[in-house]
Amino acid sequence: MLDPVSRVRRFNRAVTSAVGALDTSFLGRGRPLGAARVLNAIGHGRTDVGEIRDYLGLDSGLMSRLLRSLEDEELIETTAHENDARRRIARLTAAGKREFNAYEAISNRQAKDFLSHHTQREALLAAMDLIASALGRDGTALDEMDPRSDEARYCLGEYYAELARRFKQGFDVKLSRDPDAKDMVRPRGSFIVAMSDGLPLGCVGLKGASGEFAEIKRLWVAPSARGLGLGRRLMDAAERAARELGIEVLRLDTNSALAEAGQLYRRSGWTEIPRFNDDPYPDLFFEKRL
Template identity: 45%
Template sequence: MDAGQVQQVRSFNRAVTRRIGVLSDSYLGGGRPLAEARVLFEISRDGADVRDLRARLSLDSGYLSRLLRSLEGQGLVTSDRARDDRRVRRAKLTRRGLKEVAELDRRSEEFAGSLLAPLGDAQRGRLVAAMAELERLLRASAVTVAPADPAGADARACLEAYFQELDRRFETGFDPSRSVPADPEELVPPRGLLLLAHLDGQPIGCGALKAEGAGVGEIKRMWVAPEARGLGVGQRILEALEAHAARTGLDVLRLDTNRGLAEARAMYVRNGYREIPRYNDNPYAHHWFEKRGLRQR
């Protein structure tokens, strides 16, 4: 990793924390630190499950509990067991908490305006565009990609969402039982691998590898949630599957895809896959691809 890039990130972090008042114990002049203000904002008017708060804010469970106890002690928040699942605690704003969040919103709007006001029109446009790009890239850097149990809840959720999207997008709909199978037992080492991508504790993508024997494997179940597209998740999953294939002795990867998935075909071509004649009887496939020389990388 480039040392200059690392130093730029550190410099940026110092500039931002100083400029937005992270170091103050009275964020936006509201009399409480940023952490408490952010938890109030995330609970918002609709309330929030505590486990979701923890995931969204990347907070240690003990620290979040202390923040919630503090806010409860100030009469701003209540937390109770969810009616439909007693294992889940749900935080809600009190009437006083709702007023506090409304004031936080007002102060936040005012502060955002104070950042933009000294700049000319061109500078404001550049700053806002840079912020949007930075937010997107920070979200991308928060994505994790790791092996997962194909029978686990997150894997099942991803695969079900994947099948539902194919059913919407394919001209003839999609029935998994008619497609070339990729059963859970085929997607665990040494026969295969399933990777899941997570963001803020939620599964947002998947990709699988099946070993077909004689140094050949097949890419299956490549999918990224619509809200996470544009973050490079599919590329990371594909690269990780290729690296695993090479480590386990596979030198050739194949895959098939539907003509309605133009973005997927573009990614495969961009990564060195070339179109080949049909190699299976998948009724939903219109294009077949192959990549060779994985072990030479």
């Protein structure tokens, strides 16, 4: 009754039948599922035919025919790739955009209906985030971004909110040494965001150009993505960026209230050093030589 394996399998069954219902709803617009999937992939910005084929796992012959059928419906147009005429680029026509929007509307309404039937909205959404992250962890990509981008600012906002929750004395960015965005952009530094299917799941900043060492700042992983090794991946990526920038010494500060972070640093080759700044929040200081 409490066996974890049966619980996972119960989840699988529940989800399989729900997904079955989801699939048939796509047939509501008089188009076979294959063609609908290709149309959606194009609508979501995948234009390269080969990329769509890989993404959907289709045979090239089948893919070709699906493209032809969408062309016959005048929903898409294909052109040759500008640098490589072997490759084809597919784009939605005006009618194709309308059709794509209709599919989007169906999906959005379904999602809304699902949510509206439940009073446990937040718990349900948190559970969905957790599972989507767990299932999609191989699909989590680390992208270098500007720390002023929407994605980065979302991560930083969540990071500050979490510090405020976890520090006894609260947290106010203005009182801490908030790094200048330019110090976390090449060529001085870097800012990396972990993105999973459009949702930011974590970040880390590399703040350079402050003399003999650079600093790791703002390491954060979304609660729904913890335990998947994402913190480690972000730190590795930041170190890689540091090496590319010719940085030899890295430092960071943290607080002993953030136990997981401290563990991560110790386990990945950082050594504790004495306080090297006067920021009021940290009480633990680390260094790593690359």
